Amino acid sequence: MLFNSFIFFIFLAIVLPVYYLVSKKYRNYILLFSSYVFYGYWDYRFTALLAISTIVDFFVGKQLFNTNNEKLRKKYLLLSVFVNLSILGFFKYFGFFVESFSPIAAIFGGNLDYLHLNIILPVGISFYTFQTMSYTIDIYRKKLKPTNNFIDFAVFVSFFPQLVAGPIERAKNLLPQIALKPYPKREQIEKGIVLIVTGLFKKVMIGDTTGRIVDHVFGQPELYKSPELLAALVLFSIQIYADFSGYSSIARGTAKLLGIELMKNFEQPYLSSNITEFWRRWHISLSSWLKDYLYISLGGNRKGKNRIYINLMVTMLLGGLWHGASWNFVIWGALHGIYLTIHKMILRGDKPQVNYSYNGLYGFGKYMIKGFVTFSLVLFAWLFFRATDSETIITFINKMVFWESGELTYRFLKITSTFIFVILVFDFFEYFTKRHTFLLLITKRPISIGILCSLFLITLLYMFQTEPLPFVYFQF
Amino acid sequence: MTTIKNTFLFLVVLIISFIAIELFLSLAEINSLSSSTNDPVLGSKLISGRNQIFFNEGFSLGKVNEFGYLGKGYPYEKDTNVFRIALLGDSYVEGCQVFSRDHFGTIIEKTLKEKLNKKIEVLNFGMSGFCLIDCYCYYNNFVKKFNTDLVLFFVTDEDINTLETSNRRPKCSFENDSIKISYDFINNKVYQFREQTKWIRGKSILLGYFLGLKEKINLGLAPKILFDKYYTIFQNFSKDEQINISLSNKVMEPIIKGIILELNKQNIAFVIKNNLSDEYLSFMLQNNSTVFNPISEINNSENKNIEINYWKVTKKYGHWNHSGHQLIGKYLTEGIYNLLMEKHITEPITYKKRL
Numbered sequence: 001m002l003f004n005s006f007i008f009f010i011f012l013a014i015v016l017p018v019y020y021l022v023s024k025k026y027r028n029y030i031l032l033f034s035s036y037v038f039y040g041y042w043d044y045r046f047t048a049l050l051a052i053s054t055i056v057d058f059f060v061g062k063q064l065f066n067t068n069n070e071k072l073r074k075k076y077l078l079l080s081v082f083v084n085l086s087i088l089g090f091f092k093y094f095g096f097f098v099e100s101f102s103p104i105a106a107i108f109g110g111n112l113d114y115l116h117l118n119i120i121l122p123v124g125i126s127f128y129t130f131q132t133m134s135y136t137i138d139i140y141r142k143k144l145k146p147t148n149n150f151i152d153f154a155v156f157v158s159f160f161p162q163l164v165a166g167p168i169e170r171a172k173n174l175l176p177q178i179a180l181k182p183y184p185k186r187e188q189i190e191k192g193i194v195l196i197v198t199g200l201f202k203k204v205m206i207g208d209t210t211g212r213i214v215d216h217v218f219g220q221p222e223l224y225k226s227p228e229l230l231a232a233l234v235l236f237s238i239q240i241y242a243d244f245s246g247y248s249s250i251a252r253g254t255a256k257l258l259g260i261e262l263m264k265n266f267e268q269p270y271l272s273s274n275i276t277e278f279w280r281r282w283h284i285s286l287s288s289w290l291k292d293y294l295y296i297s298l299g300g301n302r303k304g305k306n307r308i309y310i311n312l313m314v315t316m317l318l319g320g321l322w323h324g325a326s327w328n329f330v331i332w333g334a335l336h337g338i339y340l341t342i343h344k345m346i347l348r349g350d351k352p353q354v355n356y357s358y359n360g361l362y363g364f365g366k367y368m369i370k371g372f373v374t375f376s377l378v379l380f381a382w383l384f385f386r387a388t389d390s391e392t393i394i395t396f397i398n399k400m401v402f403w404e405s406g407e408l409t410y411r412f413l414k415i416t417s418t419f420i421f422v423i424l425v426f427d428f429f430e431y432f433t434k435r436h437t438f439l440l441l442i443t444k445r446p447i448s449i450g451i452l453c454s455l456f457l458i459t460l461l462y463m464f465q466t467e468p469l470p471f472v473y474f475q476f
Numbered sequence: 477m478t479t480i481k482n483t484f485l486f487l488v489v490l491i492i493s494f495i496a497i498e499l500f501l502s503l504a505e506i507n508s509l510s511s512s513t514n515d516p517v518l519g520s521k522l523i524s525g526r527n528q529i530f531f532n533e534g535f536s537l538g539k540v541n542e543f544g545y546l547g548k549g550y551p552y553e554k555d556t557n558v559f560r561i562a563l564l565g566d567s568y569v570e571g572c573q574v575f576s577r578d579h580f581g582t583i584i585e586k587t588l589k590e591k592l593n594k595k596i597e598v599l600n601f602g603m604s605g606f607c608l609i610d611c612y613c614y615y616n617n618f619v620k621k622f623n624t625d626l627v628l629f630f631v632t633d634e635d636i637n638t639l640e641t642s643n644r645r646p647k648c649s650f651e652n653d654s655i656k657i658s659y660d661f662i663n664n665k666v667y668q669f670r671e672q673t674k675w676i677r678g679k680s681i682l683l684g685y686f687l688g689l690k691e692k693i694n695l696g697l698a699p700k701i702l703f704d705k706y707y708t709i710f711q712n713f714s715k716d717e718q719i720n721i722s723l724s725n726k727v728m729e730p731i732i733k734g735i736i737l738e739l740n741k742q743n744i745a746f747v748i749k750n751n752l753s754d755e756y757l758s759f760m761l762q763n764n765s766t767v768f769n770p771i772s773e774i775n776n777s778e779n780k781n782i783e784i785n786y787w788k789v790t791k792k793y794g795h796w797n798h799s800g801h802q803l804i805g806k807y808l809t810e811g812i813y814n815l816l817m818e819k820h821i822t823e824p825i826t827y828k829k830r831l
Binding site: 005010205209212213215216219220406408411412414422444446447449450451453454455461462 | 482483485486487488489490492493494497500503504505506507527531534535537575577578682685686688689692701702703704788789790798
């Protein structure tokens with residue numbers, strides 16, 4: 001079920017009153033049932049995968065906690081990792097590896113064609129697999145006690161607001177809240193509504209509308225002139241941000257309406273003044289997951305300078321591969337790995353700047369230049385993320401180098417600038433108020449309600465005119 | 477008192493927000509303002525200077541030029557050393573799916589100029605939904621002013637069969653063996669409603685959303701949009717029920733015959749854009765119509781696995797894609813070139829031999 005569809009709001013209009021009205025002890029049953037309905041709406045067969053992950057990790061979690069035998073504990077952890085990664089590997093990476101190894105097999109006279117299975121990628125598999133794996137790893141590391149309540153755990157794995165595209169939650173944060181079966185506070189309901197409305201506006205009116213242009217330009221780049229291609233790349237950077245941060249806001253808002261707090265996934269990443277800061281602001285739940293469960297497991301910062309760089313590269317390469325079974329994601333991850341490594345080298349052990357505060361014009365100018373350089377690096381990497389084949393990348397780079405102006409430059413510039421302006425308006429308010437719900441800071445309620453009503457009404461009207469576009473991150 | 481004050485404040489903020497969002501929609505070209513307006517002679521005419529953005533099978537940014545048609549604008553008067561071609565037809569000719577630079581008209585302009593070493597001007601008068609009768613009226617009421625040397629009428633069975641044109645456009649009838657164009661549409665309710673609301677239609681994208689909403693509800697599409705795959709629960713009719721749109725009989729109507737004969741007296745040629753039944757084709761040829769028939773070219777391209785109606789980005793079938801425009805552009809360049817050569821060098825042209 002897509003958040004940007006009317007059926008989701010109808011679903012929510014049924015789930016919320018039932019959740020509020022039933023006795024506390026049945027609330028998690030309602031959540032579990034509605035989460036499976038939510039996931040099954042796309043394809044009910046894949047709810048079995050959710051159930052397998054849930055059963056295995058619930059069992060493994062308990063066993064890990066109940067035994068002190070380190071060898072046995074390791075075996076239990078490996079069981080959990082094996083089951084989860086096998087499911088993920090089969091559904092997400094099997095085709096990729098067959099395709100990648102086919103040329104090698106051909107050299108030795110082999111033929112892997114019979115292994116092409118046309119496997120459907122279950123929506124959100126990378127998200128819930130990582131979430132449930134973090135549960136067993138945390139218990140193994142003795143940072144978390146397992147839950148004894150199977151229903152609570154099943155809700156933790158399948159909680160519908162964040163099931164298919166995150167934020168990837170940690171059991172430490174989410175499980176205790178689920179166990180409490182909370183009733184939302186008034187403040188949570190207010191914030192929830194603001195997050196849903198602004199998130200939906202970002203997703204539909206910014207993400208989808210930029211996406212329409214991006215899809216066409218990236219689909220046939222040979223038809224477009226250099227400024228149009230550059231505009232499309234900038235529009236893609238806006239699309240992916242508005243789409244994913246919009247989704248995360250709706251997820252957080254929906255969870256708030258159920259009395260549950262989810263972590264922030266985005267903190268105005270394009271206002272970062274360096275690449276390390278960017279990764280602390282972009283897809284926070286994934287970058288912190290990779291840091292905690294991959295980078296630190298590889299040795300983190302503990303094994304010398306060279307090892308830090310290697311660990312960074314490995315983490316970012318695998319982070320790239322997490323996004324999709326395709327070489328373009330690996331290149332995207334590698335580019336960010338290189339950026340981060342170079343930044344670490346430049347820093348020489350100093351801590352990177354992570355927030356801007358005004359300290360004169362010179363400081364502001366410096367921040368602007370650093371911000372522009374950071375955005376340019378991120379933008380270049382987005383080319384590899386969005387392009388689905390090498391021809392597209394070559395066409396783009398070729399047309400950027402051999403610049404060819406077009407008669408529509410002004411219109412593309414106007415369209416792109418407008419989207420940049422609108423996304424920046426949201427970002428500036430969020431950045432300086434440190435709140436995604438900055439509208440609630442307006443003390444006169446009719447003002448914030450008026451703004452929200454107009455945003456919501458126009459988004460709904462637009463949704464009525466067009467087919468909903470799936471979220472970009474659904475494919476991951 | 478506080479309630480009244482709050483309600484007032486709420487309404488003021490709502491209006492300001494709507495205006496701000498209207499500005500955003502307009503500058504970001506999320507949708508374009510309606511590019512046509514009522515006209516007592518043409519029925520509906522394009523608004524000069526209006527930008528268009530199009531998303532369906534393809535994507536394009538277009539603009540109505542200062543003279544009221546799409547693409548590069550040329551004034552009524554033309555230089556003596558210029559050969560001017562007008563294109564008339566429906567959405568295939570309008571070609572909103574591609575940028576003007578990729579339109580077959582632009583291809584003709586460029587390639588024919590190279591071949592003839594003469595300045596060529598191609599004017600695109602294509603309008604979505606135009607049938608032969610619409611084209612005929614538009615030609616007489618508007619296109620003729622542009623002093624064209626050749627007008628290409630793009631036709632297919634459906635265009636010729638359609639006798640009931642839009643109730644916002646002029647109609648044709650036979651009177652004393654001549655064709656009369658009537659302008660009764662100005663009394664039509666739809667026309668009058670559009671007339672009354674045209675001041676806001678031309679200025680608000682948001683209003684377009686409201687009108688779109690009303691239209692979708694009227695068409696019974698609301699349950700499908702709201703309930704997605706569960707919408708069939710709300711349907712009163714069987715899922716398998718299909719509306720068969722039958723074309724009117726293929727007996728050629730006198731008015732259509734009259735229009736073809738009338739057009740044959742002028743510098744016009746017909747282009748078969750899709751399919752044309754033998755009856756129509758033989759009537760045209762018997763009456764010395766100039767006919768360009770790219771169907772065999774289209775079939776050849778299909779044999780080479782070039783699909784001219786398939787849009788790979790949106791995975792839709794529809795109007796001509798970029799390859800289609802290339803094909804039609806090149807075919808017509810060649811055709812017009814031969815036509816002109818024959819005209820100037822040998823006998824008066826009878827282009828039917830190309831068929």
